[in-house]
Amino acid sequence: MLGQGAGARHPLPRGSLTTVLRAGLAARLGVGRSRGVALAAGLLAVGAGLGIGAPARVAAAPAIIDASPTPDTDAPSIPRNEAQGGRVGKVVGAAGPRTAVGLTAVLLDPPLRDARRRAPATTRPADFGATLAVGERFRFDVTFAGNSAGMAEATIVALEPDPRGGPPHGAPVVRIEGHARTSGIVSLLATVNDDMVTLVDARSGATIWSENVLVYGGWSPVGYKRRVTTANYEGRGQVRIHDAKDEKSRKHLKKVPIDTFDPLSVMAWVRAQKLTPGEKSKAHVIDGTTLMRIEVEALPAGPMEKMPSVGKALGLGKNDVVKISGTMTRVDPYDQPLPGKRAFAMRAWLSNDGRRIPLAMESDMWVGALRLELTAYDPPSADATPPP
Numbered sequence: 001m002l003g004q005g006a007g008a009r010h011p012l013p014r015g016s017l018t019t020v021l022r023a024g025l026a027a028r029l030g031v032g033r034s035r036g037v038a039l040a041a042g043l044l045a046v047g048a049g050l051g052i053g054a055p056a057r058v059a060a061a062p063a064i065i066d067a068s069p070t071p072d073t074d075a076p077s078i079p080r081n082e083a084q085g086g087r088v089g090k091v092v093g094a095a096g097p098r099t100a101v102g103l104t105a106v107l108l109d110p111p112l113r114d115a116r117r118r119a120p121a122t123t124r125p126a127d128f129g130a131t132l133a134v135g136e137r138f139r140f141d142v143t144f145a146g147n148s149a150g151m152a153e154a155t156i157v158a159l160e161p162d163p164r165g166g167p168p169h170g171a172p173v174v175r176i177e178g179h180a181r182t183s184g185i186v187s188l189l190a191t192v193n194d195d196m197v198t199l200v201d202a203r204s205g206a207t208i209w210s211e212n213v214l215v216y217g218g219w220s221p222v223g224y225k226r227r228v229t230t231a232n233y234e235g236r237g238q239v240r241i242h243d244a245k246d247e248k249s250r251k252h253l254k255k256v257p258i259d260t261f262d263p264l265s266v267m268a269w270v271r272a273q274k275l276t277p278g279e280k281s282k283a284h285v286i287d288g289t290t291l292m293r294i295e296v297e298a299l300p301a302g303p304m305e306k307m308p309s310v311g312k313a314l315g316l317g318k319n320d321v322v323k324i325s326g327t328m329t330r331v332d333p334y335d336q337p338l339p340g341k342r343a344f345a346m347r348a349w350l351s352n353d354g355r356r357i358p359l360a361m362e363s364d365m366w367v368g369a370l371r372l373e374l375t376a377y378d379p380p381s382a383d384a385t386p387p388p
Contacts, residue, residue: 152372211231213227214226261285298323311374
């Protein structure tokens with residue numbers, strides 16, 4: 001046999017080459033066993049024939065190597081550990097006792113300090129477009145620290161069709177106009193005329209577009225004579241503002257909470273809130289380019305000490321009112337109060353019938369109280385088409 005001739009200096013190891021080749025051939029052809037088993041046997045035989053020792057016994061694998069799950073690739077960046085009061089995230093459950101160690105344990109329960117700022121969750125305001133009755137007009141006398149300061153008025157002008165057509169392409173809008181001007185002792189230094197036009201969705205009351213034209217006559221305390229601020233509300237949560245002061249203009253794109261209105265529509269929102277005593281509500285308003293949070297709370301029933309004469313003419317008694325208090329706070333896009341900025345208190349008195357007529361409004365300013373008192377009221381037009 002090959003390997004046993006005279007020229008062989010060293011005998012082959014136990015399991016001659018012939019035996020090795022025979023076993024390999026059997027493995028190749030799969031004789032007497034399945035192909036996978038034959039191949040494994042042939043490889044073991046080849047290793048033994050070439051003198052490569054194999055362990056006599058293979059150690060059994062441990063029952064549990066690592067029962068920790070692999071971190072989920074689509075898990076949110078902020079996991080939550082409810083027991084430790086962590087942030088909201090994806091909860092990973094374990095079927096048995098925890099066996100994660102080292103880096104895997106850190107990934108499952110990271111000692112995370114989230115440095116990213118997030119705006120608090122804000123609920124979408126309830127629809128109040130049905131409260132906007134076309135033809136209603138309110139006129140107020142304005143006093144500042146007890147002195148006559150001017151007048152203000154607001155009118156729900158018309159229900160206008162959307163240029164894009166009817167639903168689903170477009171929706172009707174309500175046009176609201178406001179005007180204010182100074183008079184009396186305030187106008188000795190400067191006269192101010194403020195005109196505002198607002199378009200709101202006829203169903204929800206959400207602001208769509210607004211324009212505010214502010215004109216100073218005489219001495220101007222703000223460094224400009226004319227300011228035109230146009231705001232396009234691009235859905236809920238974003239406002240594109242063009243602010244022109246005399247010959248200079250700036251553009252702003254603001255991320256805002258979804259409950260953000262303009263000054264005219266936020267007054268309509270406050271009027272539409274039918275709160276029980278102690279109940280609170282919150283919204284936001286953009287005044288010019290300033291974002292403010294307005295919070296209102298209904299107070300217990302009580303008499304109105306200074307009932308306007310027009311209220312008596314409308315058949316209202318001093319106990320036929322609802323009093324609302326609140327605050328206005330300048331905030332950043334994350335709804336956090338701006339440091340060093342004062343929060344202003346406000347109060348409002350509304351009729352407690354279905355008309356919800358604003359009888360008076362007050363706000364505490366830095367040098368006194370600004371008060372608006374109703375002096376004239378026009379009811380809705382008899383032929384006005386109600387919002388859809």
